Amino acid sequence: MAEQAVERLTDIGPPHYEKFLPPIVATNYGKWRYHEVLKPGVMVHVGESGDKLWTVRAGGPRLMSIHTIRWIADLTDKYCGGHMRFTSRNNIEFLLTEEEKIDPLIAELKENGFPVGGIRNSISSIVHTQGWVHCHSAATDASGIVKAVMDDLIEYFVEMKLPGKLRIALACCLNMCGAVHCSDIAILGIHRRPPKVDHERLPKICEIPTVVASCPTAAIKPVMVGDKRSVEVNEDACMYCANCYTVCPAMRLNDPLNDGVSIWVGGKVSNARTEPKFSKLAIDYLPNNPPRWPEVVDAVRNIVEVWAKHAKRYERMGEFIDRIGWPKFFDLTGIEFTKYHIDDFRLAGTTYKRSTHMSSF
Amino acid sequence: MPEEKTDGTPLLDQLEEGGWPSFVKQIKECAKTSPMCQDLLGQLEKSYSEKIGHWQHGGIVGVLGYGGGVIGRYTDSPDEFPNIAHFHTMRVNHPAGWFYTSDALRTLCDIWEEHGSGLTNMHGSTGDIIFLGTTTDELEPTFSALTQAGFDLGGSGSNVRTPSCCVGPARCEWSCYDTLRTCYDFTMHYQDQLHRPEFPYKWKFKFSGCPNDCVAAIARADMSIIGTWRDEIQIDQDAVAECAEKGVDIQADVVGNCPGRCISWDGGKLAIEEEFCVKCMHCINVMPKALRPGDDRGACILIGSKAPIMQGALLSSVLVPFIKVEPPYDEIYDMVEKIHDIWCEEGKARERIGEFIQRVGMGNFLEAIDIEPRPQMVAHPRENPYIFYEDYFEEGDDESDEDEEE
Numbered sequence: 001m002a003e004q005a006v007e008r009l010t011d012i013g014p015p016h017y018e019k020f021l022p023p024i025v026a027t028n029y030g031k032w033r034y035h036e037v038l039k040p041g042v043m044v045h046v047g048e049s050g051d052k053l054w055t056v057r058a059g060g061p062r063l064m065s066i067h068t069i070r071w072i073a074d075l076t077d078k079y080c081g082g083h084m085r086f087t088s089r090n091n092i093e094f095l096l097t098e099e100e101k102i103d104p105l106i107a108e109l110k111e112n113g114f115p116v117g118g119i120r121n122s123i124s125s126i127v128h129t130q131g132w133v134h135c136h137s138a139a140t141d142a143s144g145i146v147k148a149v150m151d152d153l154i155e156y157f158v159e160m161k162l163p164g165k166l167r168i169a170l171a172c173c174l175n176m177c178g179a180v181h182c183s184d185i186a187i188l189g190i191h192r193r194p195p196k197v198d199h200e201r202l203p204k205i206c207e208i209p210t211v212v213a214s215c216p217t218a219a220i221k222p223v224m225v226g227d228k229r230s231v232e233v234n235e236d237a238c239m240y241c242a243n244c245y246t247v248c249p250a251m252r253l254n255d256p257l258n259d260g261v262s263i264w265v266g267g268k269v270s271n272a273r274t275e276p277k278f279s280k281l282a283i284d285y286l287p288n289n290p291p292r293w294p295e296v297v298d299a300v301r302n303i304v305e306v307w308a309k310h311a312k313r314y315e316r317m318g319e320f321i322d323r324i325g326w327p328k329f330f331d332l333t334g335i336e337f338t339k340y341h342i343d344d345f346r347l348a349g350t351t352y353k354r355s356t357h358m359s360s361f
Numbered sequence: 362m363p364e365e366k367t368d369g370t371p372l373l374d375q376l377e378e379g380g381w382p383s384f385v386k387q388i389k390e391c392a393k394t395s396p397m398c399q400d401l402l403g404q405l406e407k408s409y410s411e412k413i414g415h416w417q418h419g420g421i422v423g424v425l426g427y428g429g430g431v432i433g434r435y436t437d438s439p440d441e442f443p444n445i446a447h448f449h450t451m452r453v454n455h456p457a458g459w460f461y462t463s464d465a466l467r468t469l470c471d472i473w474e475e476h477g478s479g480l481t482n483m484h485g486s487t488g489d490i491i492f493l494g495t496t497t498d499e500l501e502p503t504f505s506a507l508t509q510a511g512f513d514l515g516g517s518g519s520n521v522r523t524p525s526c527c528v529g530p531a532r533c534e535w536s537c538y539d540t541l542r543t544c545y546d547f548t549m550h551y552q553d554q555l556h557r558p559e560f561p562y563k564w565k566f567k568f569s570g571c572p573n574d575c576v577a578a579i580a581r582a583d584m585s586i587i588g589t590w591r592d593e594i595q596i597d598q599d600a601v602a603e604c605a606e607k608g609v610d611i612q613a614d615v616v617g618n619c620p621g622r623c624i625s626w627d628g629g630k631l632a633i634e635e636e637f638c639v640k641c642m643h644c645i646n647v648m649p650k651a652l653r654p655g656d657d658r659g660a661c662i663l664i665g666s667k668a669p670i671m672q673g674a675l676l677s678s679v680l681v682p683f684i685k686v687e688p689p690y691d692e693i694y695d696m697v698e699k700i701h702d703i704w705c706e707e708g709k710a711r712e713r714i715g716e717f718i719q720r721v722g723m724g725n726f727l728e729a730i731d732i733e734p735r736p737q738m739v740a741h742p743r744e745n746p747y748i749f750y751e752d753y754f755e756e757g758d759d760e761s762d763e764d765e766e767e
Contacts, residue, residue, distance in 0.1 A: 009508035010426055011552040014454035017541050020462050021531060030530035030539065034600075034650040045532055053532065063384040063493070065391045066470035066479045073463035073470075084466075086459040086483050088527065088576045095532075113382055129486065132408035133384075133401070134434060134450065134493060136418040141408065143384040144376055151379030176668040178486040179577035182676070213710065216671035241670055243711075249417045249437075256412035269580045271572035271587075272643040273618050276579050276676055290409040291372040313614055314647070346673060 022083035024053050024097050040160050041116035042102060054096040056105055058114045059125045059150070059157055062090045063133065063143050071112070079105040089125045089167075091118050117158040121165060123304075124157075126150060128170040129177045131189070136249075137242035138172035139189030139259040140288050146170055148292040149187070149300050156304065163311040163320075166304065167268070173242055179269060184317035185300060186264035186279045191240035193258045194219075195251040199230040206248035214243040261286045261296050265303060265329075266318030277318050280326075282333070284340040299335075306332045327360040370402055372409040391479040397494055398478050400442040407438075422449055422497050424504040427556045430514030431500055447496040448478070451503060452489040452515035454523050454548065454555075457541040458531050459484065468510050476503040487565065488525030488576075489515035519558040519711075521551040526568035527575040535645065536570030537588030537658035538686035544568045546690060560701070561708035561717075571654065572642045578663075578677070583714045584697065585663040585677040586686065592655035593635035594644070600651035601631045615644045659685045662693070664700075665715025675715040678723075682737040699730040 018026070028047035035045040038054075045053045060068075072092060076084045079101045085093045092114070094105060106116050118124040126149065129135065131142030149168070156162055171180040172189040180186040202211075211231050212220050219237035223230055231251075233244075244251040263286065267279030282303065286295045303317075310332065311320040321329045330337045343351045376385045388405070392398035404415050415437045422433040432450040439446040453469070469490065473479055478494035485491040490512075495503060504514065515523035524547050527533070529540030547566055548555070554564075567578035570588040578585035605611055611626045623637040624644060631651075633644075645652045662684060663677035684692065700714065703726075708717045718726045727734055736742075 006505070006509060008425075008505065010513075011556060012508055012511070012513045013549045013552055014513060014545070015456050015465070015511045017457040017460055017531075017545060020456050020460040020465060022460075025460075025531050030536070032530070032532065032534040034534055034653075036650065045534070055532070059382065060483075061382045061384040061387055062482050063387055064481050064483050065387040066474050066481065067390045068387060069466050069470050069481065069483065073466040076463040076466070082463040084461055084463070085528070086461075088459075088488075088525070090482075090484065092483075113380075115380060115382075127486065130482075132405060132414045132416075134416060134448070135414065136416040136434070138414045138416075141405075144409070147376050147379065147381055147383060147385075150381035154380040175670050176674065179580045181668055181674040182577065182580040243670065246418050254413050259412065267580075269574050269577040271574065271579075271641050272646055273620055273641055276574070278674060278676070288412045290412065291375045314618060314643070 020083070022053075022081060022095050022097075024051055025083075025095070027051065028053070037120045037160075040122065040158055041106075041119055043119055052097070052099070054099060054102055056094040056096065056102060056109075056116060057087070057118050058092045058094070058109050058116050059118055060090065060092050060114060061143070061147075062125075062128060075105065075108065087124075089118075089127050091125050115154060115158050117160075119160070121160045121162045122156055122158075123150075123153055123162070123166045123168060126168045126170055126187075127178045127180075129172045131172040135172055137175065137245055137253065139191045139254070140172050140261050141290060142170050142172045142189075144291055145187060145261070145293050145296055148294075148297050152297045152301055153304065162304075162308055164314045164316050165270075166307075166317065168300070174240065175242065180264075181278055182267035182269045182276060183279055184265065184268065185303060186267065187296060187300065188262045188264060189259065190262045190285065191242065191253050191255065191259055192285070193255050194233050194235045194238035194240070195245055195253040196255075197231060197233065198250040198252065199225045199228055202230045202248065202250035203228050206250055211244055211248045211251065214247045216241060216243060220244060256288070260288050261293070263296070263299055263303070266316075266321045268316050268318055270316075273314070274316075274319050274322070279318075281341050282329075282335055284338065302333055325357070325359050327358060331360050370406040373402065373406050388480065395479050396444040397448065398480065400436075400444040401448070401478070401480075401494065404436060404438065404442050404445060407441075416448075422447075422500065424500050424514065427514060428558045429517040429520045429556055432517055434494075445494070448494040449497065449500065451477070451492040451495065451500070452485065452487075452517055452523065453492060453507060454513050454515040455484055455488055455490050455525070457526055457544040457548070458528050459488075460531065469512070472503065472506045472510065476506065487515070487522050489523045514556065516555045516563075519560045519562050520556065520564070521554040521560075522563050522565045523555070524548050524551075524566040524568065525576050527570050529568075529570045533570060534649070535573070535588075535642070535654055537590055537654055538570065538586075538660050540568040540570045540588070542688070543586070543686055543690065546688065550690075550694065560705060562711045562713050564701075564714070572640055573646065578666075580666050580676060581668070582666055582677065583664065585666060586660045586693075587663065588658065588660045588686075589640045589683065590655040590658045591683055592657040594633050594638065594655060595653040596631055596633065597651050598630060601648065602629070604648045604651055609648060611648075615647050618643050659683050662696075665713070665718050667713045667715050671711060672716045672719070675713075675719075677715070679738045680732065682735060696730065696732075703729045 031048045037043045126146045128142040168185045169180040169183040170187040217237045219234040223232040245253045263283040264279035265282045423431045476499045480493040482491035526540035526544035529536040565582045567582035569578045621637045623634040662681040664680040666677035
């Protein structure tokens, strides 16, 4: 009603990407000829025109303050004519048209604690979720584990000394936000006990039919507790997905005694050489041990080093394991194989070994 | 008052050390001026010491006329941390390919400094710019400031989620179609469905320019549009020789890794039997200067991938083996409309399209959307003999009838 109020805009969509493309990209759009990786974190794309665009890739915290983004904007003005981009794995990419500015930019990034690398046969930034910083169903923190693991593995980010690409992802519960289920190494927060029902609060704050319907395994049924309507969980059928907790805060699933971390290996999304595949369980449980999760850091390094030592060139984690077989993977890593490694969900039988091909007995 | 309350953050402080950039430093930087971030630090330290999260989901919050784009978040300890009693996430639709000018970055920062915590994710798992933490009262003013600056909210809930794409032709010689243009066009085409939930559950589009699939479309999108080509790989023999001179072991690294076993190398010339090439990208990845995808480019459309909730994780599977992806994209939009119609009509609540197809069967699904079954759609034909035949002969049927219809 207020006449001086600005018009309320809706459904305008994102800004058109063309507004943000560097001029050299606009002129060479769709006409790039080839690219070369010059050194860790630095590549050059060469156009049919002969134009060259240098990219410097830096790792960053995905959780970023406006102050850091403003600093990135300043660097972008100083070195890149005001243009940059982020990658699908949360890396920061500076786009340069002047070769002589590469090294000064790298020096300034390093001086401020931002590592340069993540291209070709290296570990790229870990994609991850919110964890205890912002998620209601988190079984662990995300940023903290990622920081601890990358502090330990940073040599593999800033150098290109691995046999192939290594993509690590972290999700803080088994909703697996992000491509965790198809990563070379996936770090996954897990709950291990069914939700505790707060019968006092539940009737006041939750709709019982919604709670019942939220369960994928139909493990929740309505009951009367004294004179109150509430729900009951068939604990044998609960798989700790947190769907019920999402729709009803009185179904608390988070549990410091039992929550922890599992490790999965061998997934990939690229079609290169072999088809995309899911990650498979390597370690079913490691304790939550903040602030630096030493058990998780050690487990990830162990798997990385076994792969780095034994894989053939270009072989991703899953391709390596397919070649040597899972028994050998457990031998080489020293990870204990348990009943929990054997699938018992839908179509589990397709995962049993149905041949005599074995290199380890 | 907030300063008195902090007993320090001895656990989080340990994450300021080390070579990787520290998220704790990021939060602390914001906490200098934002009481919200001071309480966030306090609550996070509490989580680190108790090994448990303290957030609650719930309460529908949003901006007027939209059913998505804001995730309601509340602390479970508002007495202890009153400044994060509300701490909602806003998802802001990113520009295709995640390109920014420094001015655009600063504009976003100014808006978020005025209206929220100052903390972001660049970017969230689906691709949005994530504004992390504001109050219910600030949602509408933030939205107003964003739209005045040319930005809009992204998706959440049972709607079209923010589409995302790889860097595409903007900076990649392998892109087999214009992923940025397609992503932008789809984002605009589905504005209504992106902001107003009308589906059984979420629907994601992801656009990758080649089979390397840099946005993980095959693992994470209900519809995965992945660039590929139909003709032969383009070979620059001089550049192949240059690779060999520079130390690429072409026999072991290229020929030996070819899944179609269709490459040969005699030490001087590289040959590819195009007929048996499966377009995996490996040889091109190893020798980007020497090899390029063919000229007859388009995309493979796959359907149905998702993370585990509810019935287990799925990868997308082939729906259209090859299609030209060019404006105005009518053929794809028409197909998507048919899919949405049947899914909205027959799908159960919180059933993704991949799970829906598993339940009704791919054969029936294809029939419902008028697509012919093709061998490209299966890893292999069925192994069990339990075929549900829809037709059979009755005694006395004249078999010659059918032949005569021609």
